[in-house]
Amino acid sequence: MAEHRLTFPASEDDIRKLRAGDLVTVDGHIIGIRDRSHIRIFDEGLEPPMDFSGAFLLHTAPGVRKLGPGRYEKVCIGTTTSARMVRFTEGLGRDYGVRAIAGKGGLPDEAIEPMRRYGMVYFAIVGGAAALETTQIEEIEEVAWEELMPECLWRFRVKDFGPLWVGIDSYGNSLFHDVQEAATKRLEDIVARL
């Protein structure tokens, strides 16, 4: 298990250096996205008003305080369950050049192939650890699609964002697949002796 520090937006070369199980800390800019903002892009066909190339997308719907038109300050920002949004993985890589998707709980196996093909990774964060995560977000720099509050698109500036585990790498490996496979096997043994 290697440890890395990466700045986003990132290049394909940066991403190809990461292997499933590695630990990563992130600086730079990341974009918050969630169910409804994905649906707007892929099901309703609207172009996202933010640049996704090389981007780090975080599955989040932040708790914020409104300061003025389009201006918000953080209250509590954490991460939601990623699996609900797995069907958007391929489009994010193919059409928009996204490099990293981060959330909690893992992405199902259907994310493995698009991540290999387009040079993307899935980062697993510690779900529920929002108080800590909030301290790693320096500022909310931009908010788009405010009418979807809190499921808008958010641009955050972050420092020391993590710890993040490479849950799926760009070579077809998934930590979550491996854990699930091993657990299923153990389950068979447990059930056999019930």
Next chain:
Amino acid sequence: MSTVETDIQQAVEDAAAHLYVWALKDIPQDLRDALADAAERETSVPGQRVLQTILRNVQVAEDEQNLVCQDTGIAVYYCKVGEHFPLHPARIYQALYDGTVRATLDHPLRSNTVHTLTRENTGPNVGYRVPIVHWDFVPDWDGLDVKCVPKGSGSENMSFLKMCVPADGVKGIKQFVLESIVGAGGKPCPPGIVGVGIGGSADYAMHLAKEAIARPVGSRNEDPLVAQLEEELTGLLNETGIGPMGLGGDITVLHCHVEHADTHMTLNPVAVNYQCWAARRASAHIRADGSTEFDREA
């Protein structure tokens, strides 16, 4: 603990407003102990790092006076109403509703409640039939106990019901609980509390599963047979290797709590309701004169 004296509906509203925010910020000691104990027992490298991050997060929430988790949940209250408590449950409901609104606007808290078909936000964590309130009535008493359990969606989405048949027996119950938790993997923010409801009817089994997650962490059912099942399931679930946040490890659950009801001779329902590691709950004991004692451990 603190004491508030005011008129009775206002007292209940004040209690709800306080409980909702307090539950989100300051997790109970029994849960803190269970998480610290898990960190001592976990041997996998990622599992260990996850648990250390969780413990650090609980401390940061305390230092920064922030919420432990950003998911302010769906507002759930458990009420025990004494038969002589001087406020009708219809008014108690209104007070809980108003308290939820006030907490959400004043803090401010993220508003999560949407119309289930249009998905449009319905207001400050309230809506049609939200908050969700469960009622118990107690004879020969004039008090009111309110327990607030803001329930996060990551764990609530990992709820499962199976109508086992009598021939499936206790083995069928155990198997379904194990399959549910392995299937849930890292999604419900393990290691948390697995609530299991058995017996009753389909709806009542799920109600019991939810009641089970709201108990003090690691408490045991009064029925020794059920308590034995809790112990056994806790051990078996931790043999699955799902581990903290599903990254693999020894600690998949902090505890398994089981609640039961007698059932029909042809029924064998089993319901699973997961509660994430940030198992938030906070209680208030309200007396007939409106004075209130807050209690993090109930």
